[in-house]
Amino acid sequence: MKKLRIEVCSGSECVMMGSMDIIEAIEGLKQVKQQLKLRAQIEIVPCKCLGPCKNENLAPVVRINDELITQATGDIVMSKIIAAIKD
Amino acid sequence: MQGIYTSVTKIRRQVFAAVAKLAYEHDEYSSIEEIPYQIIPGEVATYRNSVFVERAIIGERLRLAMGLPLRRADEHSALSKGVEEAAVPKKFFSAPLVNVISFACNACPTNSYEVSNNCRGCLAHPCTSVCPVKAISIVNGKSHIDKEKCVRCGRCQQACPYDAIVHYDRPCAAACGMDAIGSDELGRAKIDQEKCVSCGQCIVNCPFGAIADKSEIFQIIQSIKQGDKVCAAIAPSFAGQLGPLATTEKLHEAFKILGFDDVVEVALGADKGAVAEAHHYAHAVPDKQPFLATSCCPSWSVLAKRTLPDLVECVSESDTPMIETAKVIKKRNPNTKVVFVGPCVAKKLEATRKLTAGYIDFVITFEELMGMFVAKGVEFGDLNEEQPLDDASSDGRGYAVAGGVADAIVNNVKAFYPDKEVLVDRAEGLKDCKKMLMLAKAGKRNGYLLEGMACPGGCIGGAGTLMPLNKAAAAVKQYQKSSPYNLAKDNPNIDE
């Protein structure tokens, strides 16, 4: 089974800009794994400031395996996860 | 919509951070004029059809966040008008606390029933048969509701086998438990300030972000900058609100960076209240008074006193946890300014009342606090776990979640008076609170302890929170567990 490590930035700027709601979205995705036929282990890791927030308007930030996603939203992250699992 | 992060949430928070930054980093504030351009850059609109409207709305939000009144839309006035006067180290804002930014309002139609595309124009069309006022007819093969005749009883909606009839209400009005939202002459939402109890639910339920409350961030930072001793009294619902890295052991250090001297748990005041109310209940209910209503939620207690003018003495007289905690802080050090940090908009109003004004200097929400942390670049990930919080018991900390206040009081009644039975009823959301009060009025809640919470879920569902409800509830549980004391009465700090 595929393993996916998703780091969600929990630094101040990202928390303010909704990174906890992104965690909610990912957890929600786990619940519909069956319908989506996703066979993977998803690990969510809240982490320290990843850095990009220091440049204007880049928060919130999420890292999936090695890909950094800035200005992340729940829907962007969910679709990235699905894509990463499917290929 | 409350509890879901949207563009509306984002803009609100960006404004708080921008105002905090302006206040911390400048001594002269004319650069406020530039902030709308920083938050809404470029020439193309992102959220609405015009970038100019977007910036104008940011402008009004900035003013409210600084405690200033809205500008009139039909008169020229600079964004920065009054800003220097607002830069004072004391309470500044004046009523109304909750404001509709009229030109941001979409003037949504009010309460109505509409026939949707789901209508199949069926042969039976039971909708027409059940309508008591003959408001439904078949037009072009589909049901049609005559809005003039419709009395909004909803029977057609229940009768339709295709779920084709939808009930539609303005989100702000639907969220308002006080029926305080009407319309201005252009059909836009208008708050009846006589009815409003400032619970703030309309603020977080308007999908257009057209409603906002005033903030005191600007004045708090002025106070910090002039060197005042400032102490944060932090409400128990803070648990989890600042993210997973913000453990309670880091709180003191984080507040120090903001310029605060100390942090005290408001759950300490809740402990005091729980013990006082446990004794009060055991002695007075039902012999001296028919029931006891809790008083910690300000919107609920105002509603209770208004609904039951003859029974005001049944609404607990004990000071709210906020005030009790402030009293302790001021006793320790009379020169300290107290900032209540909570989830709540209504507390801002409670703190302006004559009886309480001497204790609470400022009130901010967790959302506003987060703006201050961002402005100051506080990173919880880089702080050390230095000083645990140990002011309060598990009981007091439980006040954050609906049901927690009643639980705490019941626990302590049981501990003090093992033979006394406690009857409990509780409600969350002002609509349900009202129903409970009507039952009490009719004499159907005699002998009861009544807990009311204006916000769904209790304080963790307050308008000034950042976390989804289930996450917040789990964090509060954890926070309760970490207390060295289970019962409020066992907390030695309450004798202070």
Ligand code: FES
């Ligand atoms: S807080 Fe997330 S990148 Fe800095």
